[in-house]
Amino acid sequence: MDDFQYKNGQLHCEQVNLDELANRFGTPLYVYSRRTFEDHYDRIAQAFAALEPVICYSIKSCGNVHLCKLLAERGAGMDVVSGGELHRARLAKAEMGKVVYAGVGKTDAEIRQAIEAGIGYFNIESEAEFKNIASIAKAMNARARAALRVNPDVDPKTHVKTTTGKKETKFGVDIERARRFFETFGKDSNLELCAIHLHIGSPVLTVDPYVQAIEKALGLIKDLKQSGHAVSVLDIGGGFGANYQSDQSPVAADYAAKIVPLLLPFKQAGGQIILEPGRTIAANAGMLLTRVQYVKMGGSKKFIIVDTGMHHLIRPAMYDAFHFLWPTNVAPNHEPTQRKAEMDLPGLEKADVVGPICESSDYLAKDRMLPPMARGDLLAVYTAGAYGMVMASNYNAMPRPAEVLVSGAKATLIRRRETYDDLVGPELNVGA
Numbered sequence: 001m002d003d004f005q006y007k008n009g010q011l012h013c014e015q016v017n018l019d020e021l022a023n024r025f026g027t028p029l030y031v032y033s034r035r036t037f038e039d040h041y042d043r044i045a046q047a048f049a050a051l052e053p054v055i056c057y058s059i060k061s062c063g064n065v066h067l068c069k070l071l072a073e074r075g076a077g078m079d080v081v082s083g084g085e086l087h088r089a090r091l092a093k094a095e096m097g098k099v100v101y102a103g104v105g106k107t108d109a110e111i112r113q114a115i116e117a118g119i120g121y122f123n124i125e126s127e128a129e130f131k132n133i134a135s136i137a138k139a140m141n142a143r144a145r146a147a148l149r150v151n152p153d154v155d156p157k158t159h160v161k162t163t164t165g166k167k168e169t170k171f172g173v174d175i176e177r178a179r180r181f182f183e184t185f186g187k188d189s190n191l192e193l194c195a196i197h198l199h200i201g202s203p204v205l206t207v208d209p210y211v212q213a214i215e216k217a218l219g220l221i222k223d224l225k226q227s228g229h230a231v232s233v234l235d236i237g238g239g240f241g242a243n244y245q246s247d248q249s250p251v252a253a254d255y256a257a258k259i260v261p262l263l264l265p266f267k268q269a270g271g272q273i274i275l276e277p278g279r280t281i282a283a284n285a286g287m288l289l290t291r292v293q294y295v296k297m298g299g300s301k302k303f304i305i306v307d308t309g310m311h312h313l314i315r316p317a318m319y320d321a322f323h324f325l326w327p328t329n330v331a332p333n334h335e336p337t338q339r340k341a342e343m344d345l346p347g348l349e350k351a352d353v354v355g356p357i358c359e360s361s362d363y364l365a366k367d368r369m370l371p372p373m374a375r376g377d378l379l380a381v382y383t384a385g386a387y388g389m390v391m392a393s394n395y396n397a398m399p400r401p402a403e404v405l406v407s408g409a410k411a412t413l414i415r416r417r418e419t420y421d422d423l424v425g426p427e428l429n430v431g432a
């Protein structure tokens with residue numbers, strides 16, 4: 001599943017002892033396993049190999065340039081949602097023709113930047129956006145390609161804040177509108193509309209919503225062909241699950257088992273498939289290490305107060321997300337054999353794990369059964385690789401954590417810890 005495992009009561013990332021890592025680099029610390037990160041990508045590439053897809057890694061899930069570079073070196077494209085992410089893709093030396101660019105609010109400057117870079121596809125979210133990109137391309141005397149983002153109106157059965165493929169969403173257009181869209185814009189000479197894009201939500205923990213969405217998209221492509229619009233590319237988006245709890249998510253091969261046969265005829269007829277996985281690659285490849293500061297009782301409730309929180313990992317506060325967490329250093333009978341909310345081991349104590357931020361939503365876990373913990377103990381927050389560091393903020397003027405990449409017995413700093421000067425730098429010497 002991943003390369004974070006206990007050896008003699010000590011949690012390791014690959015061959016590196018996490019207590020030693022925390023002593024060396026300090027806490028809070030994001031730690032990534034190179035082997036897990038690359039392995040998750042390889043599994044997708046293998047599972048979908050029959051379709052020869054372009055796999056565009058979703059930078060917004062976990063965008064450290066050094067991590068993006070690992071995938072670019074394996075031939076991955078990149079899925080970006082801003083000019084800043086396009087900048088990261090360039091620094092990672094991703095092939096620009098394999099970059100797809102989604103997002104409802106692309107600015108003129110971002111559009112120009114993407115046309116100049118020569119990206120593969122703009123994923124178009126509205127009529128107004130298509131017109132704007134086409135007119136910018138015309139003014140630049142350039143040609144670009146577009147994929148229309150379609151809402152297949154399926155329910156991915158995930159959190160309301162990460163549901164994107166229903167009819168009432170700000171993303172894309174519904175199927176009826178898609179037909180009219182091609183009638184109106186299908187023959188533009190500067191912005192070639194030749195692809196359909198889907199992204200239904202995240203995480204999608206069953207395969208059926210993909211099957212439903214792809215069937216609808218293939219139906220639309222067939223109709224469009226009959227009315228003279230050739231669609232040669234289908235981008236099925238991302239949203240594949242991760243194991244926040246043991247065996248919670250289908251594996252890449254499970255998704256592929258149902259999706260590949262559905263798309264094979266399209267591929268055999270000369271079509272190109274694009275995938276945009278993020279979470280399923282990064283989530284279980286990363287962990288957030290934090291040090292216990294205080295243990296405090298509030299009435300009959302126990303609070304474990306740590307040196308990180310919603311400012312570094314906002315998922316519990318924002319999505320009510322579950323993250324397994326466990327001390328890095330435990331007695332043999334406290335090594336977790338699986339990761340789940342209700343751990344059935346002797347001598348556990350119920351506690352809330354909370355951060356230092358002045359907000360009551362600043363928590364990492366509530367009513368969690370954990371081994372007894374004391375000031376100075378190190379706690380590992382699992383499955384924090386995706387939507388972790390990328391969503392971290394400086395709220396309460398807290399510097400963001402450092403990031404370390406482990407490969408075998410070697411640990412490399414891939415982002416240094418922020419300093420107080422980093423916090424105030426942009427405010428100083430601004431001429432005021």
Ligand SMILES: *Cc1c(COP(=O)(O)O)cnc(C)c1O
Pocket residue numbers: 058060061079081102103199201202203237238239240276277278279280386
């Ligand atoms: C966020 C996003 C993805 C990646 O989603 P994951 O759940 O991380 O796989 C892919 N495509 C688009 C358009 C996105 O916005």
